[in-house]
Amino acid sequence: MYKFFFSSAAALFIIAATTTCSVQKASKNTSASTNLAAAGTSEVARIENALASDEMRGRKTGSPEIDKAADFIAAEFKKAGLQPLTGDTYLQEFVMLRPKLGELKYVVGGTEIDRKNIVVVTSQPSLNVDEKSGYTIATIAAGENLFLKAQRLVGEKKNTIVLVDTSMFKNFAGLTGLKRQIFRTPFSTIFVLGSSLPNGFTITATHSFEEMKFKNVVGILPGRSKKEEQVIFSGHYDHLGVGKPEAGDSIYNGANDDAAGITAVILLADHFKKIGNNERTLVFVAFTAEEIGGFGSQYFSQQMSPSSISAMFNIEMIGTESKWGKNSAYITGFDKTNMGEILQANLKGTAFQFYPDPYTKENLFYRSDNATLARLGVPAHTISTSKMDSEPNYHKASDEVSTLDLENMAQVIKAIAESSKTIVSGKDTPSRVKAEGMN
Numbered sequence: 001m002y003k004f005f006f007s008s009a010a011a012l013f014i015i016a017a018t019t020t021c022s023v024q025k026a027s028k029n030t031s032a033s034t035n036l037a038a039a040g041t042s043e044v045a046r047i048e049n050a051l052a053s054d055e056m057r058g059r060k061t062g063s064p065e066i067d068k069a070a071d072f073i074a075a076e077f078k079k080a081g082l083q084p085l086t087g088d089t090y091l092q093e094f095v096m097l098r099p100k101l102g103e104l105k106y107v108v109g110g111t112e113i114d115r116k117n118i119v120v121v122t123s124q125p126s127l128n129v130d131e132k133s134g135y136t137i138a139t140i141a142a143g144e145n146l147f148l149k150a151q152r153l154v155g156e157k158k159n160t161i162v163l164v165d166t167s168m169f170k171n172f173a174g175l176t177g178l179k180r181q182i183f184r185t186p187f188s189t190i191f192v193l194g195s196s197l198p199n200g201f202t203i204t205a206t207h208s209f210e211e212m213k214f215k216n217v218v219g220i221l222p223g224r225s226k227k228e229e230q231v232i233f234s235g236h237y238d239h240l241g242v243g244k245p246e247a248g249d250s251i252y253n254g255a256n257d258d259a260a261g262i263t264a265v266i267l268l269a270d271h272f273k274k275i276g277n278n279e280r281t282l283v284f285v286a287f288t289a290e291e292i293g294g295f296g297s298q299y300f301s302q303q304m305s306p307s308s309i310s311a312m313f314n315i316e317m318i319g320t321e322s323k324w325g326k327n328s329a330y331i332t333g334f335d336k337t338n339m340g341e342i343l344q345a346n347l348k349g350t351a352f353q354f355y356p357d358p359y360t361k362e363n364l365f366y367r368s369d370n371a372t373l374a375r376l377g378v379p380a381h382t383i384s385t386s387k388m389d390s391e392p393n394y395h396k397a398s399d400e401v402s403t404l405d406l407e408n409m410a411q412v413i414k415a416i417a418e419s420s421k422t423i424v425s426g427k428d429t430p431s432r433v434k435a436e437g438m439n
């Protein structure tokens with residue numbers, strides 16, 4: 001349903017992933033868990049303590065300290081022996097814009113209509129739209145989820161006028177939230193409160209833009225025989241930064257959210273490189289800007305070709321024991337594909353168990369960095385141990401390494417490696433997520 005734009009950056013990426021390092025040595029180590037078991041808790045502690053240290057000052061998107069975190073992750077990817085995404089850098093940089101509205105006019109038959117009835121999401125400095133501009137007309141009807149659908153329409157990448165049912169007039173102004181950070185794109189989305197578009201309308205808008213630079217960190221382990229098929233392991237490295245002091249502590253370290261996921265990504269990279277038997281290409285990603293809207297994963301996803309991605313393991317908050325205790329985790333969106341069943345089958349006979357996400361009301365499947373690719377059909381799931389109903393340090397300054405169970409975390413990471421082995425080897429291919437309606 002959604003269009004995918006194959007940019008030149010994506011082309012470079014595919015070339016990097018498919019043509020380099022074609023001669024990889026045959027499996028040096030056939031035991032899937034040896035390296036992780038050996039690294040174990042001490043490596044988990046080392047990486048956690050670096051990412052969640054007070055020096056990183058909560059890794060807030062846009063802060064100088066988050067760049068330190070990105071450099072640390074890039075150095076770990078290099079040490080693990082991953083290849084850079086393009087050229088010689090592991091950093092996938094991108095720019096987002098913060099628009100500031102100048103002039104806005106909505107005129108119908110010579111009469112100016114109150115600008116409260118219109119919200120323009122654009123990265124064009126100057127916009128002039130009328131009936132002849134060829135905009136697609138979409139609607140958000142009464143009873144639909146205004147913000148979810150609005151967000152998806154903006155993401156569709158075509159010039160669109162969206163008629164929003166007047167019953168939503170109270171929340172209509174909230175659509176300006178869509179303009180907080182936007183990607184640079186030639187397409188504009190105009191929201192108009194009303195059930196039909198009046199004849200003879202013109203809409204003019206001017207904006208100025210502040211640029212913000214973001215970076216994901218991406219490393220590649222080219223596949224041996226199925227290079228063009230990719231498996232993604234990801235987490236997000238941004239967190240909330242520095243906030244109001246709580247018991248004298250104002251740094252939100254984000255040890256569990258999501259330094260834990262990044263720790264897993266780094267150790268999995270090291271593990272699979274050492275084993276060296278991945279038939280598919282493995283892509284390891286540390287996303288930025290998850291906490292402020294998932295922009296890192298959105299940008300990354302736009303550079304990829306969804307049809308070439310066999311699976312995505314997104315890892316979020318695995319530092320505490322799950323509701324079932326040690327040696328267990330859950331998979332969001334379990335019933336959307338058969339990936340969860342594949343993972344469970346690979347864990348048979350181990351002490352570890354993966355469960356379906358028990359917090360289905362929280363809609364976690366669509367609330368993390370797997371969501372963009374999942375919407376494009378990729379079997380993209382999040383693995384977590386977080387107790388959504390009782391996690392006392394969640395989004396608090398007290399989310400510190402000392403509150404985590406590092407030993408259990410090492411076991412979770414080992415279990416992810418073990419459970420993914422038939423997908424990494426190309427033996428199993430999970431079913432795709434079915435495209436859902438716009439509601």
Ligand SMILES: [Zn+2]
Nearest residue numbers: 236257258316
């Ligand atoms: Zn998170």
